[in-house]
Amino acid sequence: MSGGPPKGLPSTGPHSLLDMPHPLAGSSSEEAVGGDSTPSPDLLMARSFGDKDLILPNGGTPAGTSSPASSSSLLNRLQLDDDIDGETRDLFVTVDDPKKHVCTMETYITYRITTKSTRVEFDLPEYSVRRRYQDFDWLRSKLEESQPTHLIPPLPEKFVVKGVVDRFSEEFVETRRKALDKFLKRITDHPVLSFNEHFNVFLTAKDLNAYKKQGMALLTRVGESVKHVTGGYKLRSRPLEFAAIGDYLDTFALKLGTIDRIAQRIIKEEIEYLVELREYGPVYSTWSALEGELAEPLEGVSACIGNCSTALEELTDDMTEDFLPVLREYILYSDSMKSVLKKRDQVQAEYEAKLEAVALRKEDRPKVPADVEKCQDRMECFNADLKADMERWQNNKRQDFRQLLMGMADKNIQYYEKCLTAWESIIPLLQEKQEAK
């Protein structure tokens, strides 16, 4: 290959890889391959994407058969990545309203998924469907299959030990709902994943099961070919930047695991503290019954301790429901990223192996066979996608943890404020001069 290290390739959009001009082919595409500038309009026009506009406000690819090797890097440059304000958003998804369904065979929960969008991929501006956990699970598998170069957000844990956790308790359902909501929002925010066809169907189809049945037919050839990359190739060495990512993720997961254990321990200690407080408060009440002048002050102290106990219970509930699940989700998230890294390694290994095979054949013309070129393409796309996703992930991670930890601090502040109010309000009562009984 001429030129330097493989740079981000232009998006392939809905077309298969075969239609794309090879990086080594015409010079016009080489310009696009190079620099970080936006590609020339004629390059984009050269691809016929059908009737639909390519340049959408947030730069996503139109929904349709998505190419697994689609590089999001070009589009990322078009997209405003940090659109936290949501003003440039054109897709909003919410998960709410859990409902229990009791059938003869089983009992399960469904959630309402509300979608609002101005995207052309959606026939209607608004949709409302009901989905259950296994539908989410299906969606995730589909996304992993069809977008193997991208990081798919994690789902909350599938299996819960019956008897240990009540699958239908309000707290469990609410925790799960929040996680599912987060899952869909992360996909919504992703410039490539949000245009995935399966995602669209998930959000809109009345009968998802019917669609699921015809699932196999919609896999693209390229999708299949990437999926069938076997693990038979051994990677010589991970490029530095990916090795760094791998190391980071390992340490990150370790630290999160430690934090999870610490948080659990804190909750455990707090609950034990609560148990003692619940015995402590009433003793003051018992004492109050014996006394004359001290009766009211003692009763006041008892009530005060009761209020503090309630506040503490609220704190532990919040931490259990809001803090721990999000923490665990991020451990799953980093695990997902690591498996994407491994897949990338596989692609690189395959490419290198094929390249080596070619070199060994010692032909006079350094003709690069088509399949090796394809491999290289795949690898470079993958690298680009992964880097882009990693960057996005890092940024989201920073925001998510900022929010999570600030939330934890907030809950503790609120707890202490409630206790403070209780104790301060009792001081005048204690200082009151009692009427002689």
Next chain:
Amino acid sequence: QQPAPLEPLGHPDAGLQSAVGEEAEGARDESPGEGTMTENNFWLKKIEISVSEAEKRTGRNAMNMQETYTAYLIETRSVEHTDGQSVLTDSLWRRYSEFELLRNYLLVYYPHIVVPPLPEKRAEFVWHKLSADNMDPDFVERRRIGLENFLLRVASHPILCRDKIFYLFLTQEGNWKETVNETGFQLKADSRLKALNATFRVKNPDKRFTELKHYSDELQSVISHLLRVRARVADRLYGVYKVHGNYGRVFSEWSAIEKEMGDGLQSAGHHMDVYASSIDDILEDEEHYADQLKEYLFYAEALRAVCRKHELMQYDLEMAAQDLASKKQQCEELATGTVRTFSLKGMTTKLFGQETPEQREARIKVLEEQINEGEQQLKSKNLEGREFVKNAWADIERFKEQKNHDLKEALISYAVMQISMCKKGIQVWTNAKECFSKM
């Protein structure tokens, strides 16, 4: 070491004035022996008492075995009226057993007084961080404060403060033990068995004392329970705070692999360390509250002792009245010749024959003497009993007010401690939140 003013624990705004020099209403000075009054001059001055030091000592005990004990330095200062300057007048060392001796003496000679209690002999109601070892410096320190408090309570009691033995306790180091024992107070003490017996058999005790005894039992029970649970609460709270310290370490480690998030995490971790270490001082302060509760736990025992004394005196009185009545009856029977009551004399008379009129006369005479004596005794016992009730009740009223005041103060200071703890918590977490916001 600043000597504490003449007010016991929980009297933050009391002045230096000792309660002496005031004749307590109707108070009867029951201290033994002469010479008590002469020492009163000492007490008209304001004094300050402090237990300022504790020292480990080794010596030989009664069985000539080596032992280690702690001695406490008691310093007494007299305060000049005009300029408030205090002058050290006496300073001596005493050990806990001597305090006990003093108190036992006071219990015997002032049974109508709710005698202030000593700090506990052994550490009880400890939570795990606190040592149960008597030689532990923290325990010794708390005991020193407790002993000082005891002396201040005695010194501020209108009646107890005038006691000579108490005065000597503060002023005469050598020979004090012998002096106390010479009073023979151990002999005067009522046996526990006697007191228990009286409790079961007294027919007409003053209802107020019965109620009060019941109250003191309940008070003991509830304060014990409170102290036990409080110790467990302290234990748990300690655990909660200390585990947060782990966040400090892990945030620091995590910050090492982060770019933008690193600083925020690192500094937040520091605040978690601060949070974790803050609990030590918090719980140390709370021990003071526990000590205040303990004092009243032991006071409940003293209260019960006064009630039991009343029961005993009342029982004694009832027995004496019964005895007198029976003698009168006997006398009457002898005089009239009718035998209604059983008597040994009557029995033997039946067995060995009727007694002579002379014999009967003699017996009547003896009985009449006994009856006379008995009536005198009954009169004085009655008087004693009424005096006891009056004086005891006066002290009980005094005690009640003191208790209400002290415990209210204790609750207020406990609430203040909690408020301080909450504020510290808010501060730390607010700081941490700010660090997180900079992530």
